[in-house]
Amino acid sequence: FVWHDPQGSKPTDEVTIPEIEGYGTDEWTDWSWNSMLIEGSHCREIIDNVVDMAHFFYVHYSMPTYFKNVFEGHTATQFMISKPRADIDNGTNYDDPNSHLSSDASYHGPSYMIDRILNEVNGMTIETILINSHYPVSDNSFLLQYGAMVRKLPGLSEEENNGIGSQFITGLEIGFEQDIEIWKNKSPIDNPLLSEEDGPVYQLRRWYKQFYVDVEDVTEDMTARFEFEIDTTRALQSWDQEIAENLAKGAPASADA
Numbered sequence: 564f565v566w567h568d569p570q571g572s573k574p575t576d577e578v579t580i581p582e583i584e585g586y587g588t589d590e591w592t593d594w595s596w597n598s599m600l601i602e603g604s605h606c607r608e609i610i611d612n613v614v615d616m617a618h619f620f621y622v623h624y625s626m627p628t629y630f631k632n633v634f635e636g637h638t639a640t641q642f643m644i645s646k647p648r649a650d651i652d653n654g655t656n657y658d659d660p661n662s663h664l665s666s667d668a669s670y671h672g673p674s675y676m677i678d679r680i681l682n683e684v685n686g687m688t689i690e691t692i693l694i695n696s697h698y699p700v701s702d703n704s705f706l707l708q709y710g711a712m713v714r715k716l717p718g719l720s721e722e723e724n725n726g727i728g729s730q731f732i733t734g735l736e737i738g739f740e741q742d743i744e745i746w747k748n749k750s751p752i753d754n755p756l757l758s759e760e761d762g763p764v765y766q767l768r769r770w771y772k773q774f775y776v777d778v779e780d781v782t783e784d785m786t787a788r789f790e791f792e793i794d795t796t797r798a799l800q801s802w803d804q805e806i807a808e809n810l811a812k813g814a815p816a817s818a819d820a
């Protein structure tokens with residue numbers, strides 16, 4: 564991985580990004596990779612998504628039923644369980660309206676996230692590893708790089724397994740493209756007024772700050788363990804209502820229509 568420290572230190576074992584188990588064996592499909600230059604936004608904006616429960620509904624078309632963050636040391640984690648929106652089909656639920664997705668996503672340092680996703684769909688469990696990484700190009704642009712691989716399902720052909728992988732990636736791309744539109748048009752706000760569904764934005768930004776100061780200036784409040792679970796009850800109630808209204812208007816619509 565890339566390590567950049569203006570003070571010239573070397574990475575320690577402690578901050579080494581963990582290896583992905585099984586990578587390189589034929590248990591997994593090939594990676595599908597994408598790179599995009601995002602202009603008009605500082606890469607801090609992508610980090611805000613770690614705590615942003617509500618954007619999963621609006622941007623990624625899923626409904627989080629469980630959402631928790633843990634920040635500790637140089638890692639920031641988001642645990643999420645979600646179900647698909649009945650009014651929109653973006654492909655990531657593999658056409659199963661009763662599917663469930665659980666995602667365990669950790670940033671290892673400021674810009675490299677490993678996300679392990681388990682999709683319970685049509686009686687199967689589809690396991691995906693998503694890498695979401697970026698590096699700054701300027702104060703106002705960054706290069707986003709992401710990719711995924713799927714654990715091959717026994718009994719399926721190579722082609723079918725790759726099909727499952729690329730369907731999932733296409734669904735993720737639809738969501739990412741919408742994230743990107745937001746990043747391009749989002750103004751940085753240092754003291755946002757938060758709603759209940761916004762999550763611990765301030766604590767996340769304190770965690771993120773450790774990567775922008777000299778190591779002797781890293782303070783306890785940037786690295787101390789912090790846990791926060793959002794109560795999704797109220798959000799789910801209003802989303803259910805919104806979905807019912809959309810269905811009454813003739814949804815489901817395809818997300819890329």
Ligand SMILES: [Fe+2]
Nearest residue numbers: 612618622742
């Ligand atoms: Fe997002």
